[in-house]
Amino acid sequence: MSEARAAEPVRRRPRDRRQTIEAAAAVAFAERGYHRVAMQDVADAVGITAAALYRHFDNKYELFREIAMDLVARLTNATAAVTSPADRTPGAARADAEAVLDAVSGETVAMRSSGNIYRWESRYLRPEDRKALAAEFTALRCRLSEPAATLRPDLDPATLDLVALAALSVIASVTAHRTPMAVGPLQTLLREAALRVLTDAPGPAPSVSASGDGDAPDEAGQPGRRRDQLAQAGIAAFARRGYHEASIEEIAAAVGLTPSGVYRHFSGKSEILRTACERAAATLDAAAEDALGHPDPREALRSLEAAYVRFAVEDRDLMDVYTADVGALDPEDQRRLRRLQRAHVDDWVELLERVRPGGDPRELRFLVHAGFNVVADLSVALRRSPGPEAKRWIGAVLETVLGA
Structure with a gap:
C-alpha cells in the first residue's frame, strides 16, 4: 500500500494558471458578453473549481478589468519594441509606420478571438478604469501619429490623431468577424489598408465643437407616436x-x-x-x-x-x-x-x-x-x-x- 501511494503523481498547480484563466475568460466575454458569463463558466472552461478560480480573482469584474488592461498592454508593448528612427525623412517615417502597424496587427490577429471586448464590453468598466484604458489607446495613437506627421505635413495634430485612430480601426476590425485567412496574407492586407489611411486620407478633419452633438437625433423628446x-x-x-x-x-x-x-x-x-x-x-x-x-x-x-x-x-x-x-x-x-x-x-x-x-x-x-x-x-x-x-x-x- 505504501509503495502504491508513493507511485501516485504529485498534483501541482500550473505556473501559468492565471494566464490560462484570463485567456479563457477573454474568449468567453468576447463571444457572449460580460453579463452572460459567470465565474463558474470560466472555471469550467479552464477545468478547475470555482473556489480555485476565486483564489486568483476576487470577482468577475476584477477578472474583466485585468483582461481589458492586459490586452491593450500587449499592443503598447508590441509598439514599444519598435525602434523609432533617428531621422524623420519620409522614407524613414514610412518604414517606422509600417513597423508599428505590423506590430499592432500581429498582436491583434493573435488575440482575434477576444480583442473585440474593447469595442462594446468596455462600456461595463467603471469610469476610472475606462479612463485608464482610454489613456493607453491615446498613447498608442500617438506612437502612430508621430511618423504620420512626417508623411502628412499638411495635417494638423487633431487630424493626425483621427487618421491614426482610423488606421488602428482598420486593424481592429478583424476582431469583429470570423472570415478566415492565413496570418501572413491577413497582416499584409491590414498593413496596406491602414497605411493607405495614413498616407491618402483627406485633408484637415472637421472641427469639434465644445457643445452640440452633430446630427444626432433628440433622443426621446422628438414628436411621434x-x-x-x-x-x-x-x-x-x-x-x-x-x-x-x-x-x-x-x-x-x-x-x-x-x-x-x-x-x-x-x-x-x-x-x-x-x-x-x-x-x-x-x-x-x-x-x-x-x-x-x-x-x-x-x-x-x-x-x-x-x-x-x-x-x-x-x-x-x-x-x-x-x-x-x-x-x-x-x-x-x-x-x-x-x-x-x-x-x-x-x-x-x-x-x-x-x-x-x-x-x-x-x-x-x-x-x-x-x-x-x-x-x-x-x-x-x-x-x-x-x-x-x-x-x-x-x-x-x-x-x-x-x-x-
Whole structure:
C-alpha cells in the first residue's frame, strides 16, 4: 500500500494558471458578453473549481478589468519594441509606420478571438478604469501619429490623431468577424489598408465643437407616436449603458411614463431591442437595394457608402446598438439578424468586385469590414462636429480604406 501511494503523481498547480484563466475568460466575454458569463463558466472552461478560480480573482469584474488592461498592454508593448528612427525623412517615417502597424496587427490577429471586448464590453468598466484604458489607446495613437506627421505635413495634430485612430480601426476590425485567412496574407492586407489611411486620407478633419452633438437625433423628446418614442429612448439607453445595464425604469422616465406604461407598448426590453435591430437592418437593406440597381458600379458604391455614413452619423445610437447588442437577443432572433448582417456585407462585396475587378473576394470582404469599423469609430470621434462636414470626411476615409 505504501509503495502504491508513493507511485501516485504529485498534483501541482500550473505556473501559468492565471494566464490560462484570463485567456479563457477573454474568449468567453468576447463571444457572449460580460453579463452572460459567470465565474463558474470560466472555471469550467479552464477545468478547475470555482473556489480555485476565486483564489486568483476576487470577482468577475476584477477578472474583466485585468483582461481589458492586459490586452491593450500587449499592443503598447508590441509598439514599444519598435525602434523609432533617428531621422524623420519620409522614407524613414514610412518604414517606422509600417513597423508599428505590423506590430499592432500581429498582436491583434493573435488575440482575434477576444480583442473585440474593447469595442462594446468596455462600456461595463467603471469610469476610472475606462479612463485608464482610454489613456493607453491615446498613447498608442500617438506612437502612430508621430511618423504620420512626417508623411502628412499638411495635417494638423487633431487630424493626425483621427487618421491614426482610423488606421488602428482598420486593424481592429478583424476582431469583429470570423472570415478566415492565413496570418501572413491577413497582416499584409491590414498593413496596406491602414497605411493607405495614413498616407491618402483627406485633408484637415472637421472641427469639434465644445457643445452640440452633430446630427444626432433628440433622443426621446422628438414628436411621434408613443411606441416610437419608447423605442428611441430604449436605443439611447442601450447605446449609452449597454442592453443589460439599461432598465425599463429609465426608458419609461425618458418619455414621462411609469414602467407599467412601457408594457402597454412592448413586452419588455428584448422587444425594444429587437425592434431597434429590425429598424437598422431595414434601413441598410433599403440603401443596398437602391445602390445595386444603379447601372454604374462606381456611382452605386458611392451611393451605398454615403447611405452607410449618413446612417452612422445621423443615427449613431441605433448603429451602435445594431452592431453591439444583437448578442443579447433570443437565439432565433440572433440568427435571423446575423443572416441579415452577412447579406449586407455580401452586397458591399458584390459592388466592390465590380469597382475593383479581379480582386480577391475574401480580401474585399475584409476591407468592407474594415470600412464599417472605421466609419463607426470616426462617427463617435466626430460626434460633436457639424454633421455635413463629418459625413464628407468620414466618407472620404471610407473610400481610402476600400481602395476604391
